[in-house]
Amino acid sequence: MKPLQRWIRRLAWSLLAVGLLALLAWALRPAPVAVSVARVEVGPFVDSISEEGRTRLRDTWNVSVPIAGYLQRVTLEVGDPVERGQVLFRLEPSPAPALDPRSRQQAEDILHAAEARLRAAEAILETARAERRFTEAEFERYQTLHRRNLVSGTDLDQRRSQRDRQRAVERAAAFGVEAARFEVESARAVLAVSSGQRGDIEHPELEVRAPIDGTVLSRYRCCEGSVAAGEPVLELGSLDTLEVQVDLLSMDAVRVRPGMAVRFTGWGGEVPLAGRVRRIEPAGFTRVSALGVDEQRVPVIVDFSEAPIPAALGLGSGFRVDAEFLVWQADEVLQLPTNALFRTAGQWSVFRVEAQRARRIAVTPGRRSGLVTQVLAGVEEGDHVIVHPGERIEDGTRVEVDP
Structure with a gap:
């Protein structure tokens, strides 16, 4: 019985040693890595471009002063x-400049001289009359x-000629009086405004009218x-011609086409507004971010x-909006979070969780839309992939x- 006891004792010690080694190996094994996972789903997918825009008016009219004057x-x-x-504003002739001493x-000297010439012309007119x-x-x-038959016809003709000449002299003298009177009025007009102020007399006015039905901007x-x-x-x-200008990155602008649907948010209202692309400018510009x-x-x-x-909702020119250009959309698209993708050996891959272990799976991504990416091949609906x-x-x- 002694050899059997010794064999049993050795077997017991061997089993105890193996158990201790297994317990030590289990205790020293690496702890599992805590990860966050996301589920691969099938659902609506929208490939869009989002950018901030500004409202503006398609056409504006700057109404300016046609001639120099007093507004x-x-x-x-x-x-x-x-x-x-409708009359927008009125213009008067500019007032005379102020006179220095x-x-x-x-x-005043010119006025006195004109008055003297007028008196001289009136005296000449009296003499001519x-x-x-x-x-x-x-x-x-x-x-x-x-x-x-007491005088000849020649004497009568001479008197007629003298009479006609004297009548012409009288008319010339009358015109001289009229011209002298105008000179006096002109000289008085110069002195009428000596400080550059407008007088109480009425002036002709120029009315500038509105070219359109609209609003003062x-x-x-x-x-x-x-x-x-x-x-x-x-x-x-006119606020009825309100439009939006969005400055897109050139790499995004090439994906946009006229007629593409646009959704406006962030304008202050609860309901998004719809729009359509009308024009993509042919020339770009440089802006520092x-x-x-x-x-x-x-x-x-x-x-x-x-x-x-939009004007009825309170929007005006120069208002900020968030524009989302709908490049592509579908209802049944296999998708996963973009932050689950990574590149290895020049290929896109994800880590799929299988039996509490991470398995690297090569995938073929499609379109991207912000935090979500379309998957064409590699995973199936319901798979759990590790994010970040x-x-x-x-x-x-x-x-x-992680729970």
Whole structure:
């Protein structure tokens, strides 16, 4: 029995040693890596481009001053509606410039000289009238004597000629008086405004009218004062022609086509607004991003396509909106989170959880839309893939799914 006991004892010690080694190996084995997983699903998928945009008016009218003059106060304010043909503002002739003491003294001297010429012209006119009356009386006497055959026809013709010449002299003297009177009025007009102020007399006014039915967008001048020709006063526009300009990255702009559907959010209302791409500008420009990176941007013009009218909702020119361009969409698309994808050996892959272990699976991604990517091959609906896989995750690594 002793050999049997010794064999049993050895077997027991051997089993105990194996158990201890197994327990030690189990205790020293690597702990499973905690991971977050996402489920591969089939559902609606939208490939879109999102960018911030600004509303603007398709056409605006800058109403400026046609000629230099004195602008009366503009009573219209920003936001006021206007109708075609409505008077927007009025212009008066510019007031005379103020006279310095020397110019005023010269103007007074010119007035005195004009008044003196007027008096001289009036005296010449009185003399011409007296001479004309005398020659007319002489002609009448000679005419009576000629009928009695007491004077010759030659003497009568001479008196007639003198009478006609004197009448012409009188008319010339009358014109001289009229011209002298105009000179006096002109000299008085120069002195009428000596301080550059407008007088109480009425001036002819030029009325500038609205070219369209619309709204006042900007008011560059409100108060009265002198204005130069071409100076802008008001900016008009029709809010019914409201559109949106979105500056897309050039790599995104090439994916956009005229007529593409656009959805506007972030404009302040609860319901998104619909739009359609009308034009992609053929020339881009460079804009520096917030990170200091030069970006090539392309302006894309989008029209609102459905009621209600944006102006009725409170939108105006220069308002911010978020534009989402719907490049492609489908209802039944196999998709997974974009952050589950990684590249290895030049191929896209994911880690699929199988029996508490991570298995690297090669996949073929399709379209991307923000945080979601379409999958063409490699995984199936219902598979669980690891999101944000770290360096500790390798093919076959034991994992523990976070609840």
